[in-house]
Each structure stands twice: as C-alpha cells, then as structure tokens.
Amino acid sequence: MEDILVVERKNPPFPAAGSLAPAPRGETDQAPAPMRSPEELFRRRRVQFTLIFLLLIVVTAFASLITQFNFITSIESFPKALLWLAKNVVPNAKSLRLVPNILGKLLQTVQISIMATVIAAVLAFAMALLGAVPTRPNLMVAGVIRLIASFFRNIPVVAWALILIFSFGQSLLTGFLAIFIETFGFLVRSFIEVIDETSKSSVEALRATGARYFHTIFQAVVPSVKPMILSWMLYMVETNIRSATLVGMLTGSGIGFAFDLYYKNFNYAGAALVIISIIVVVLLIETISNIIRRLIL
C-alpha cells in the first residue's frame, strides 16, 4: 500500500506523457505545437527552395519578355564588344602625353573624396551620438536624426549631383557637396550601429557612477568605437574615389571630367589611360587602408 502511494506521488510530473506518444520525452515540454518529424521538416525546406527557384526563373523570363532583352544575342555580341575594346581602348604612345594632366585631375579627385569623408565623419559622429540608443537625449531627437540620415543616404549620389548642379552650377563644389551628403547619410547610420553595438554596457556603468554625459562620451563611447569608425571612414574614402569619378563626369571636375572629355572626343586611348589610373589608385588606397585596419583593430 505504501509503495503504491510513493509511486503515485512520483508520477504526476509527467501527466501528459501518454497523450504526446510519438515525440521523444525530452521534447514534450518544449514543443507545445504538434511536433513534426525531422524528415517532414527537411522535405518542407526542399519544397520551399524549389518553389523560390522556380519563381525566380518565371520572374526573369517574364521581365526579359517585357523588355525584349534577348539573352542569346547579348551573349553572342559579347566577344565582338571585347574585341573592339581591346583594339581601341588601349593607351598608346600619343596618349602618354596626357599623363601629367590625368595625374593632376586624379589628385583632385582623391583630395575631394578624402576631404568629404573626413568632414562628413566628424558631423556624422555628432549626429550618431544623438541617434544611438545609449547616448540619445530622447526618443524624438533620435527618430529625427535617423530620418534625416536615411533621406540623405537613400537618394543616390548621382541624383544629388544633378540636383545640386541647379544651385551650384558645374563646379568642384557641387561634386564635393554631392559626395559629402551621401557620405554623411551613410556614416550616420553606420556610426549609430557601431555605438549601439559596442558602448551600451560601458555607458550604463559610467552613468551609474554619476558620470556626466560628456564623460560617458569621451571615456566610454569614443575608446570603444574608435577602430570601427576609422574602418568605416577608410571604406568610405575608397567608395568615394569611385563615386567621385562618376560625379566628376556630371559636375565637370576631377578625373571624371577628364574621362568624359577624352571619351567624347573619340580619344579612346586617353580614356583607357584614365580607367587604368583609377584602378591603380583604388587598389593603392585599398591596400593602404587594409594595412591601417590591421594596425588599429
């Protein structure tokens, strides 16, 4: 009699064990929804994958039908295009006379992109402090900052250049401003994310010691985010040299202008030289920034 009582007392923790028979006992309390077998789960994944794949093919076929884009002809014309490029767009001896001019313009482009990045980064950091969770003064300010940043960022740099040409004309300043605005928008968002990720706990600890707002910024936020922020700035310098080329074509400044000029004068050799010099500079900047990154991280 007593034995039975003991057994009965021990049983109650698993009252539902019988009703969920097929599932292994360890999983009964974790899965309130009817648990499927692993085979079923994997079958569902396969079906999902196949459906998505088919959908992509249908969308692509439909799109090329509308735009009358013929995949076969475009592939066929490819070798011809390459041949033309190889024959015409190569620097020749005559184009080497242009080197001093190209280097001058290139320097201008690099300067513009570095300047725009540095100035934008300083402003973006101040804005990011107002927008990031650990350091924002209040929710409304943070919301406004995020909105402004997203507005600046989501209009493409080429569109900014075209808009600004109306107010500032075709000049170096227009190119600078277009790149600056785009960089600013992008960096505010990146910096907000960096601050949110790295500084939350230490800012909390410093606030608990009675530190002032600016103490937490300079003693906790700045040391924590410094390497990531430098890394983002280097990335933006690289990106900006590429976009400065494009923007230069529109605003008539820097290396983009040189390319545009030679290209439209059928001076393909000169244009080729411009392209090669841009590639060299971008690779150079990338190498330098990789070295700097390795040193600071």
Add this chain to the structure above:
Amino acid sequence: MQGILEVRNLTKRYKDVTALDGVSLSVRRGEFVSVIGRSGAGKTTLLRCINRMVDASGGEVILNNVDVCKLSRTDLRKVRSKIGMIFQHYNLVHRLTVIENVLHGRLGYKTTLDGMIGRYTYEEKLLAVKTLAMLGLMDQMYKRCDELSGGQKQRVGIARALVQEPLLILCDEPIASLDPSSAKIIMDHLRGACDNLGITIIVNLHQVDVAIKYADRVVGIKSGRIAYDGSPANLARNTIYEIFGSEAGELIID
C-alpha cells in the same frame, strides 16, 4: 546601527508587466543583503530603482534621508557617485587599460572638462593603485581589459566601485558568468568590502547556497513581491521552494 536605505512600497510597471509590486525594505549601514529569486522575479528592477537606472512607477527610495526618486539630474549624479554598481557582464570599457577603467569610478566627482580628458589627481591615482593591489591586480594594471579573464574583469569592476568610496554597492548577478573558484574570490572580496570598509552591500543572486553562506540577511522576491526577509539561518526549505517554484527546489539545494 542606523538605517541607510529605506525602500517604501516601491512599484514598477512596464507596459503590460508588473515587475515590482509594492516592495518595502529597510537596510542598515554595513549590512550584507542578498536578494534571491527566479529570473524575471524583479531582482534587477529593484536594484536599478535604487540608483534610478530605472525610474520607479511609484513608492519611495530613501537613501541617507534623501528621496532618490525626487532628485534633480545634478543631485541624482551626486547620489550615484556614492553608490557603486557591479554588473553580471562587468560593463568595462574593453579597449582601455585596467587602471583607466578603475579611475572611471572617480568620474562622478569630476568637472566636465577634467572627466572628458581623464585628468585625475595624484590622490585619486594612488587610491586606484592601492585598490588594485588589494584585489591582487597589480600585474594587470597596464593590460587592456579585453586581455583579462572573467574573474579578473569582475575584480576590475569591484575596484571601479570601490574607488568611488561608496556608501553602498549594488551587485547585479556578479558571479552568474563565472566559474566556482572565480565566483568565490569575487564573493570574498565583496564580503571583505563589507567587513573591512563598512560598505553596505546588496547582491542579487540566484544561487541560494552562496546567498546563505555570505549574507547577513536574505531577501526573497517572487513575482515582484517580497516573499522572505530575514536571516539566512531561518530560511526554511519550504520558503525556498516557494520563492523558486517547487519543481526547481530539489536542484537548488545541496
């Protein structure tokens, strides 16, 4: 012994959750109090309402005859500079050295400019070094905090709290991320701060055995209410079961 902290009818409601539901508590100077309870019972909220890292929805927190809940920002900073806080995840600035992190404990006493550029007086630096020596961290002084082990990081956290020359130290699960031997070192240092420096200590714990071993007094919290308040010796098994829920009881004890 005089009362240093008086919590009266403290409540805290988040949108649809009541974290604290009328908690009253009075702590004497130099007392070592352990707050125990399940995760989500309201331990952390209670601790954070004391130095107002979280604003209470109702009730009073009287610290040294001042109602913390009614203070202006400037006065709140002054009160906070006298309350140390220790966190489960240490909350250090990982890219700075140990000594820099310890000196952060002095920021509550600094002017804006001095604190921003990190200009500390000779006495403050001496205090920081002495504190590090006491915690056995002299060799780590110039290391960056991300080079330290978990136990060492938490000792830096204690050092940062101690250089505040605090009346009260709040510890939020200080040993929850540590192995047993590091945990013992941390608890011994906290007990030492209480016994030798006369600092009042409130520790949130979920390890009942640790609470019983180290505390002068145990406060059990269940669903935002106080379920036990008394000496560790009088803490009955049934009360522990009640605080933690009966299924968990067997796992916690022994």
